Amino acid sequence: MFKPITMSIGDVTEQAAKAxxxxxxxxxxxxxxxxxxxxxxxxxxxxxxxxxxxxxQGILSARKVWAYELSRYEVHTIANAxxxxxxxxxxxxxxxxxxxxxxxxxxxxxxxxxxxPEIEMSQALRSQYARQARETNARHHARAVDTKTxxxxxxxxxxxxxxxxxxxxxxxxxxxVHTLLRLDRQFSPRVHA
Numbered sequence: 001m002f003k004p005i006t007m008s009i010g011d012v013t014e015q016a017a018k019a020x021x022x023x024x025x026x027x028x029x030x031x032x033x034x035x036x037x038x039x040x041x042x043x044x045x046x047x048x049x050x051x052x053x054x055x056x057q058g059i060l061s062a063r064k065v066w067a068y069e070l071s072r073y074e075v076h077t078i079a080n081a082x083x084x085x086x087x088x089x090x091x092x093x094x095x096x097x098x099x100x101x102x103x104x105x106x107x108x109x110x111x112x113x114x115x116x117p118e119i120e121m122s123q124a125l126r127s128q129y130a131r132q133a134r135e136t137n138a139r140h141h142a143r144a145v146d147t148k149t150x151x152x153x154x155x156x157x158x159x160x161x162x163x164x165x166x167x168x169x170x171x172x173x174x175x176x177v178h179t180l181l182r183l184d185r186q187f188s189p190r191v192h193a
Contacts, residue, residue, distance in 0.1 A: 025075055026067040030059075032082045033093055041093040066096060073103045080106035150182045 033041045047058030070078055081102035085094060088102060145151075152167065154160040164186055 021075075022067040022071045023063070025078055026063050026070060029066065029070065029078060029082060029099075030063060033085065036085060037093040044093065044095075062096075066099075069096060069100055070103065073107060077103055077107045149185055152186050154186060 030041075042059060045058045045062035046056050049057045051057050051060060073081075081099060084102050084106060085099075088094070089098065094102065152164075154163050168182065
């Protein structure tokens with residue numbers, strides 16, 4: 001029913017380092033915002049109840065909450081959000097949700113990643129598809145050249161000659177010279193441009 005929780009020493013060390021960095025970043029944010037807004041910022045959190053170290057418990061609690069929320073963002077993103085407070089909140093300090101919105105606005109945009117990973121193709125299969133594509137292109141090119149030059153594949157015999165003369169007369173339409181030249185091209189060996 002319950003899975004045992006296992007953590008390695010590396011995980012604990014990593015979490016401790018992250019928490020320390022988050023606390024340090026939050027302290028910097030609090031100092032900066034206190035510098036911008038003065039008592040307006042710290043009075044939002046102050047309760048007047050002091051801890052054993054002589055620090056206000058409300059501010060300590062607020063720093064923990066801010067540290068947790070800001071731990072999702074990179075340090076440069078948070079620094080940019082602090083800078084944008086000057087323009088976005090010139091008179092009053094931002095609340096935590098407003099500051100998180102500034103962080104989200106300053107966060108780098110994520111690039112598109114396809115949901116389905118690409119299917120890998122072996123070199124042999126890629127070569128086979130490339131060869132097939134080249135053959136198909138060659139056939140289409142030969143057909144286009146044949147259409148452009150008027151080449152018709154006729155048997156080389158008396159029947160082929162009769163078919164060629166019949167086509168020439170049928171296509172002549174008053175331009176016998178052009179038709180005879182076309183007939184000449186039909187019986188010449190294929191030359192692809």
